[in-house]
Amino acid sequence: xxxxxxxxxxxxxxxxxxxxxxxxxxxxxxxxxxxxxxxxxxxxxxxxxxxxxxxxxxxxxxxxxxxxxxxxxxxxxxxxxxxxxxxxxxxxxxxxxxxxxxxxxxxxxxxxxxxxxxxxxxxxxxxxxxxxxxxxxxxxxxxxxxxxxxxxxxxxxxxxxxxxxxxxxxxxxxxxxxxxxxxxxxxxxxxxxxxxxxxxxxxxxxxxxxxxxxxxxxxxxxxxxxxxxxxxxxxxxxxxxxxxxxxxxxxxxxxxxxxxxxxx
Amino acid sequence: xxxxxxxxxxxxxxxxxxxxxxxxxxxxxxxxxxxxxxxxxxxxxxxxxxxxxxxxxxxxxxxxxxxxxxxxxxxxxxxxxxxxxxxxxxxxxxxxxxxxxxxxxxxxxxxxxxxxxxxxxxxxxxxxxxxxxxxxxxxxxxxxxxxxxxxxxxxxxxxxxxxxxxxxxxxxxxxxxxxxxxxxxxxxxxxxxxxxxxxxxxxxxxxxxxxxxxxxxxxxxxx
Numbered sequence: 001x002x003x004x005x006x007x008x009x010x011x012x013x014x015x016x017x018x019x020x021x022x023x024x025x026x027x028x029x030x031x032x033x034x035x036x037x038x039x040x041x042x043x044x045x046x047x048x049x050x051x052x053x054x055x056x057x058x059x060x061x062x063x064x065x066x067x068x069x070x071x072x073x074x075x076x077x078x079x080x081x082x083x084x085x086x087x088x089x090x091x092x093x094x095x096x097x098x099x100x101x102x103x104x105x106x107x108x109x110x111x112x113x114x115x116x117x118x119x120x121x122x123x124x125x126x127x128x129x130x131x132x133x134x135x136x137x138x139x140x141x142x143x144x145x146x147x148x149x150x151x152x153x154x155x156x157x158x159x160x161x162x163x164x165x166x167x168x169x170x171x172x173x174x175x176x177x178x179x180x181x182x183x184x185x186x187x188x189x190x191x192x193x194x195x196x197x198x199x200x201x202x203x204x205x206x207x208x209x210x211x212x213x214x215x216x217x218x219x220x221x222x223x224x225x226x227x228x229x230x231x232x233x234x235x236x237x238x239x240x241x242x243x244x245x246x247x248x249x250x251x252x253x254x255x256x257x258x259x260x261x262x263x264x
Numbered sequence: 265x266x267x268x269x270x271x272x273x274x275x276x277x278x279x280x281x282x283x284x285x286x287x288x289x290x291x292x293x294x295x296x297x298x299x300x301x302x303x304x305x306x307x308x309x310x311x312x313x314x315x316x317x318x319x320x321x322x323x324x325x326x327x328x329x330x331x332x333x334x335x336x337x338x339x340x341x342x343x344x345x346x347x348x349x350x351x352x353x354x355x356x357x358x359x360x361x362x363x364x365x366x367x368x369x370x371x372x373x374x375x376x377x378x379x380x381x382x383x384x385x386x387x388x389x390x391x392x393x394x395x396x397x398x399x400x401x402x403x404x405x406x407x408x409x410x411x412x413x414x415x416x417x418x419x420x421x422x423x424x425x426x427x428x429x430x431x432x433x434x435x436x437x438x439x440x441x442x443x444x445x446x447x448x449x450x451x452x453x454x455x456x457x458x459x460x461x462x463x464x465x466x467x468x469x470x471x472x473x474x475x476x477x478x479x480x481x482x483x484x485x486x487x
């Protein structure tokens with residue numbers, strides 16, 4: 001399986017995604033922002049459609065459009081403080097509207113399925129370069145902001161008293177979420193992208209450890225889910241997104257069962 | 265000393281102000297309890313002092329930039345939030361950029377050193393508050409501000425918390441500013457009471473406040 005170029009590409013992309021998605025996902029879950037993953041994956045899809053229509057790399061256009069949507073979400077959040085979920089619906093509507101409009105025009109219909117369900121075969125070396133660049137920059141920024149993000153996640157007002165620029169960090173973080181989603185959409189597919197951000201975190205939280213340990217376990221479970229899911233999708237010839245999603249749920253169920261058994 | 269001059273504030277940044285033309289001086293070394301009905305802007309006032317909110321008009325002068333803050337019970341105080349006691353303090357230590365702070369020493373002050381590796385969400389309400397008091401003491405602040413420290417705390421832990429606060433006030437000369445919903449706790453522990461009603465403020469010594477209360481007056485009679 002590893003002699004094949006496309007599998008090597010898929011595994012390199014998968015490895016980066018398996019580190020970044022649960023890393024971002026842990027902060028999303030604890031800040032109760034889980035739905036932003038779904039919203040921005042649809043924005044990513046609209047970005048892909050824009051790229052296919054105007055003839056630029058769809059991952060690049062997805063990244064740019066998702067970043068704009070991430071900034072809109074953060075900006076509008078101030079207007080609907082107590083009903084922040086509304087902002088997600090507004091941006092989701094905008095993104096779906098653009099995606100449907102462009103795809104139904106017939107100019108972007110080719111390859112659309114591979115972005116919906118994920119694909120191993122179509123990950124090109126150009127995609128890998130983009131995923132590597134965006135992934136490494138995102139990871140570097142996340143590590144740099146780790147302590148501030150943790151403080152804001154645990155106690156946003158307390159963070160403000162220590163002169164952490166909460167508003168700026170929130171903007172940067174939301175852009176990171178968008179960047180991670182747009183580079184993951186190629187392998188995972190938009191329909192299940194948020195699951196790999198959330199399910200490994202849900203699995204790690206079953207272990208009831210501290211923050212750093214939960215983060216490490218989330219990444220570990222993310223790696224198991226993605227690498228196992230990719231291998232399975234090669235052997236059973238299925239779309240990787242769905243296979244990875246099912247693998248992640250099986251891992252979660254196994255951890256819950258083992259945990260219950262050990263805690264008896 | 266905290267000196268509030270002609271302060272007005274509204275969340276919409278325009279009149280009508282919920283705190284209107286406030287003047288207040290909190291002396292150094294005071295143990296000030298802020299009391300008043302729900303919605304009387306007690307939390308808004310401390311957020312202004314902490315710099316979380318900015319005044320629309322007027323100013324707040326503080327002769328120290330070292331302020332410790334103990335918030336009201338946080339949403340993250342639940343058993344599923346994965347953070348240990350040590351991580352809570354270590355996160356604050358890094359944001360203060362002060363490598364000399366010894367986390368274990370801070371926990372010893374509030375008698376919580378044995379719990380450093382426990383998940384915060386698994387502790388009782390009183391123990392969680394003590395951890396946040398330890399966090400507020402990091403960096404040796406001159407002023408400690410607390411938002412209802414006894415909410416959700418059993419009686420034994422309440423006594424422990426107030427004895428820590430009184431010790432910090434008397435022995436370590438820290439200025440304590442605490443929002444209290446229980447006036448008897450406020451009278452028992454404080455040197456001063458700040459009463460807020462409908463955006464109006466009046467600062468009393470404890471003896472003055474007892475007289476005010478015994479005479480059943482409202483703030484309009486004394487301002």
